[in-house]
Amino acid sequence: MAISLKGKTAIVTGAAVGIGPAYARALTAEGVDVAVCDIRQEIMDLPAQLETNGVKAFAMVADVSRPEDVREFVDSTIGALGGIDILINNAGKCKVSLAEDGLDKTLDDYEEMVGTNLKGEFLMGRAVIAQMLKQDRGGEIVNIATDHMFTCGAPHDQCPKNPNCPWADAPRPTSGGHVMDIYDASKWGLNGLMFAWAQALKPHSVRVNGICMGATDSWMIRDFFRFPQNSAEETDEQKKEIATWMAKDDVAQVVIDLLKEGPGGRNANNINLCVGRPPKLEPPLPLLYIKEEALHGDA
Numbered sequence: 673m674a675i676s677l678k679g680k681t682a683i684v685t686g687a688a689v690g691i692g693p694a695y696a697r698a699l700t701a702e703g704v705d706v707a708v709c710d711i712r713q714e715i716m717d718l719p720a721q722l723e724t725n726g727v728k729a730f731a732m733v734a735d736v737s738r739p740e741d742v743r744e745f746v747d748s749t750i751g752a753l754g755g756i757d758i759l760i761n762n763a764g765k766c767k768v769s770l771a772e773d774g775l776d777k778t779l780d781d782y783e784e785m786v787g788t789n790l791k792g793e794f795l796m797g798r799a800v801i802a803q804m805l806k807q808d809r810g811g812e813i814v815n816i817a818t819d820h821m822f823t824c825g826a827p828h829d830q831c832p833k834n835p836n837c838p839w840a841d842a843p844r845p846t847s848g849g850h851v852m853d854i855y856d857a858s859k860w861g862l863n864g865l866m867f868a869w870a871q872a873l874k875p876h877s878v879r880v881n882g883i884c885m886g887a888t889d890s891w892m893i894r895d896f897f898r899f900p901q902n903s904a905e906e907t908d909e910q911k912k913e914i915a916t917w918m919a920k921d922d923v924a925q926v927v928i929d930l931l932k933e934g935p936g937g938r939n940a941n942n943i944n945l946c947v948g949r950p951p952k953l954e955p956p957l958p959l960l961y962i963k964e965e966a967l968h969g970d971a
């Protein structure tokens with residue numbers, strides 16, 4: 673049975689543009705008080721919109737790759753909202769990077785993407801977990817990853833034999849591409865955090881899961897493909913391509929459904945949302961990288 677999220681408190685990072693504001697809006701529609709941060713100044717406009725749902729909202733300009741920003745944002749959130757039950761680790765950066773790139777470009781790209789996508793999620797997790805343990809009322813961490821790093825590990829020809837296989841009647845997604853080595857590495861790194869955190873935090877009823885979605889309409893994907901941010905300026909060809917992407921509100925609803933599973937729900941699970949299939953919360957996949965017992969405190 674789905675639990676109610678009303679009265680809980682949440683953080684959404686990277687909520688100025690893209691999918692982040694959709695997570696924040698979906699949470700406030702469920703009666704959750706929400707704190708948001710972003711490196712963009714326009715994040716300060718979001719609380720006024722969120723509060724129309726009758727909840728408290730708080731915003732701060734903060735860079736999740738900077739420990740001092742993370743500390744200040746998390747402390748200020750606790751001050752403004754009284755605690756933290758849910759962390760949506762969403763802030764992300766994506767750029768083309770190639771094995772052939774020169775060292776200087778590579779280092780800049782590495783700092784930018786690994787700094788936000790992996791170090792940022794790590795820092796936010798560390799700061800929020802300490803608060804969740806202090807509160808001693810459980811919690812939820814959702815790391816936003818990508819379908820590039822999603823694999824169930826099963827050989828392709830065995831997929832249809834798994835009743836929960838999300839690719840049973842769809843093409844199996846590839847794991848990224850040769851033009852995104854740093855982005856993909858930063859997102860694969862999230863598995864390390866998820867598996868370790870889920871095991872360590874299970875005795876405290878804190879769940880840790882990952883959302884591994886494919887193309888979803890946002891500032892990032894339009895920028896990546898050099899598509900206009902304004903739909904009025906799209907060509908017919910671009911409109912056709914955009915129509916294949918997932919809608920941010922549908923992805924946000926999957927996160928809400930995941931949170932509503934409550935403490936007895938799936939844990940250490942990557943949830944794949946792939947283009948060509950309606951985004952919805954499928955049954956959890958079997959754990960392939962850690963033992964099920966490890967999540968019950970009796971490993």
Ligand SMILES: NC(=O)c1ccc[n+]([C@@H]2O[C@H](COP(=O)([O-])OP(=O)(O)OC[C@H]3O[C@@H](n4cnc5c(N)ncnc54)[C@H](O)[C@@H]3O)[C@@H](O)[C@H]2O)c1
Binds near residue numbers: 686766888
């Ligand atoms: N859109 C997609 O197709 C897609 C697919 C798979 C995964 N994702 C992931 O979803 C997440 C959101 O992506 P999006 O498409 O909405 O991107 P977006 O660029 O549209 O929005 C990302 C937001 O994060 C903010 N941000 C970036 N670096 C930050 C930092 N260091 N500190 C604080 N805020 C920061 C940006 O300013 C922006 O507001 C990312 O982690 C991304 O990798 C997106």
